[in-house]
Amino acid sequence: MNQRENESLVVGIAGGTGSGKTTLAYALQKQLGDEHSVIISQDAYYKDRSDSLIEDRMHVNYDHPDALELSLLAEHLRALKSGKIIMVPVYDFPSHTRKHDGVLTASRSVIIVEGILLFAEPLVREACDIKVFVETADDIRFVRRLLRDIAERGRTAESVAEQYLNTVRPMHKQFVENGAKVADLVVDGEAHLEEGVETVMRVIRSRGLDFP
Ligand SMILES: Nc1ncnc2c1ncn2[C@@H]1O[C@H](COP(=O)(O)OP(=O)(O)OP(=O)(O)O)[C@@H](O)[C@H]1O
Numbered sequence: 001m002n003q004r005e006n007e008s009l010v011v012g013i014a015g016g017t018g019s020g021k022t023t024l025a026y027a028l029q030k031q032l033g034d035e036h037s038v039i040i041s042q043d044a045y046y047k048d049r050s051d052s053l054i055e056d057r058m059h060v061n062y063d064h065p066d067a068l069e070l071s072l073l074a075e076h077l078r079a080l081k082s083g084k085i086i087m088v089p090v091y092d093f094p095s096h097t098r099k100h101d102g103v104l105t106a107s108r109s110v111i112i113v114e115g116i117l118l119f120a121e122p123l124v125r126e127a128c129d130i131k132v133f134v135e136t137a138d139d140i141r142f143v144r145r146l147l148r149d150i151a152e153r154g155r156t157a158e159s160v161a162e163q164y165l166n167t168v169r170p171m172h173k174q175f176v177e178n179g180a181k182v183a184d185l186v187v188d189g190e191a192h193l194e195e196g197v198e199t200v201m202r203v204i205r206s207r208g209l210d211f212p
């Protein structure tokens with residue numbers, strides 16, 4: 001058994017916006033079972049902006065690592081790894097604030113963490129035992145994000161396009177795409193989901209965890 005006994009395995013899933021990280025994370029959890037896995041989303045760790053003016057909150061670069069409390073995320077991953085219970089922050093996107101104390105989250109054998117910037121921050125990168133990068137062409141990612149933000153987040157096409165060009169795209173080039181180079185495996189975000197799940201499952205099994 002390669003993985004240290006009694007320690008959870010942290011599987012980090014990074015990749016650009018719209019690459020398919022959340023989709024892969026949930027499919028992986030379905031395969032592993034709720035009793036054996038838990039998903040932690042990087043987005044829960046956005047910094048609380050209660051202290052800044054509403055108009056200033058809208059101009060923050062939310063695609064830059066500094067917008068997130070990644071040190072807290074790394075601390076939480078280490079705690080979960082050693083079996084501790086953590087309090088995951090609850091972030092309210094419309095107001096850019098943390099809502100209340102958070103959600104008590106217990107450890108599981110496999111901790112799945114997903115987010116665009118996981119491998120850009122050394123503390124978080126090092127906390128990931130298996131680093132997965134979901135690679136999907138830029139045009140496909142943009143179309144997926146455009147459709148999602150209009151359908152689910154009440155955004156206009158103009159505002160999604162403006163944000164994409166101003167921050168999403170440059171930050172992707174600066175902080176996200178390099179993740180593929182440091183990853184242990186790259187999953188094709190345009191291929192059938194089952195393929196990606198099986199690729200990650202193979203690596204999980206190779207670390208001594210007994211999953212079908
Ligand atoms: N392997 C795949 N094949 C086809 N469509 C996919 C695949 N993976 C994800 N999708 C679709 O792409 C869209 C974006 O996926 P998802 O929300 O998982 O991306 P994400 O990487 O989590 O993006 P974000 O970082 O913006 O949250 C969704 O509509 C999802 O159904």
Ligand SMILES: [Mg+2]
Pocket residue numbers: 021022023
């Ligand atoms: Mg997502």
